[in-house]
Amino acid sequence: MRLFIALLAGGLFGAGLYISGMTDTRKVQGWLDILGDWDPTLAFVLGGAIIPMALAWRLAKGRQHSVLGSPLPAPSSPILDGKLVLGSALFGAGWGLSGLCPGPAIASLSFGGWQGLLFFVSMIAAMAGLPTLRKLWTRRQEVSI
Amino acid sequence: MPADWLWGLVGGLMIGSAAALFLLVSGRIMGASGLIGGLVDGSGRQNWAERAVFVLGLIAVPAVVTAGNAETHLTSNAAIIICAGLLVGFGTRLANGCTSGHGVCGISRLSLRGIVATACYLFAGALSVYLFRHMLGWI
Numbered sequence: 001m002r003l004f005i006a007l008l009a010g011g012l013f014g015a016g017l018y019i020s021g022m023t024d025t026r027k028v029q030g031w032l033d034i035l036g037d038w039d040p041t042l043a044f045v046l047g048g049a050i051i052p053m054a055l056a057w058r059l060a061k062g063r064q065h066s067v068l069g070s071p072l073p074a075p076s077s078p079i080l081d082g083k084l085v086l087g088s089a090l091f092g093a094g095w096g097l098s099g100l101c102p103g104p105a106i107a108s109l110s111f112g113g114w115q116g117l118l119f120f121v122s123m124i125a126a127m128a129g130l131p132t133l134r135k136l137w138t139r140r141q142e143v144s145i
Numbered sequence: 146m147p148a149d150w151l152w153g154l155v156g157g158l159m160i161g162s163a164a165a166l167f168l169l170v171s172g173r174i175m176g177a178s179g180l181i182g183g184l185v186d187g188s189g190r191q192n193w194a195e196r197a198v199f200v201l202g203l204i205a206v207p208a209v210v211t212a213g214n215a216e217t218h219l220t221s222n223a224a225i226i227i228c229a230g231l232l233v234g235f236g237t238r239l240a241n242g243c244t245s246g247h248g249v250c251g252i253s254r255l256s257l258r259g260i261v262a263t264a265c266y267l268f269a270g271a272l273s274v275y276l277f278r279h280m281l282g283w284i
Contacts, residue, residue, distance in 0.1 A: 010200060088262040
């Protein structure tokens with residue numbers, strides 16, 4: 001059942017990303033191009049996505065478990081750190097440069113051609129390599145102390 | 146085009162419904178970078194099947210809906226694609242979330258981290274388009 005729900009959620013997410021225009025990098029870059037020919041479509045996408053989710057959080061409030069019995073996520077942490085800001089800034093730079101964020105990059109794999117595949121492979125390589133880089137970084141810091 | 150915003154709204158509602166389903170039924174936050182990131186860096190080993198099936202649906206349904214006939218209009222400049230892919234991969238895992246996790250799931254619960262992350266990547270994204278499109282003319 002958990003797997004079926006995951007498949008359903010992934011599928012609905014993918015269809016929504018395509019229908020909304022999020023898999024079209026021209027629309028995404030048009031939305032980010034606030035000083036050029038600005039395209040407001042993505043405001044409707046984000047707004048539309050937040051409505052059902054805000055209701056869902058309201059329903060989840062006060063409950064301990066999901067329908068399938070697993071615990072609901074803990075309240076979000078109020079702690080801001082440099083990783084959050086730096087990571088989001090790096091992500092935004094890549095998002096603007098290409099017009100793709102992780103969801104649409106995966107959702108468009110079947111029609112994105114070699115360009116989409118190359119983007120996906122680069123993104124996955126960075127994701128897979130980050131823990132190793134982090135380990136090397138902390139080791140170097142320990143040595144320098 | 147007036148229809149664009151309507152499709153955006155409909156698609157957005159679908160994205161939010163998917164996230165709501167995943168939260169209420171499975172108790173999971175629907176963040177694309179976290180779900181796939183946990184698969185490739187080993188941090189999501191204990192629920193890898195759920196992650197894999199989610200990614201499968203995310204690839205397969207658009208493949209069926211579009212029958213392969215859609216266009217991403219992604220650049221053909223391989224250097225730009227690789228740089229952008231690396232930035233997106235590093236950045237989202239460092240920040241522990243992307244547009245779906247911080248944007249959709251975070252803002253909707255008024256999470257401070259989600260709001261700050263979204264402000265940062267929107268600002269950086271706008272700056273990036275301004276720099277690479279209007280100043281350097283690369284994209």
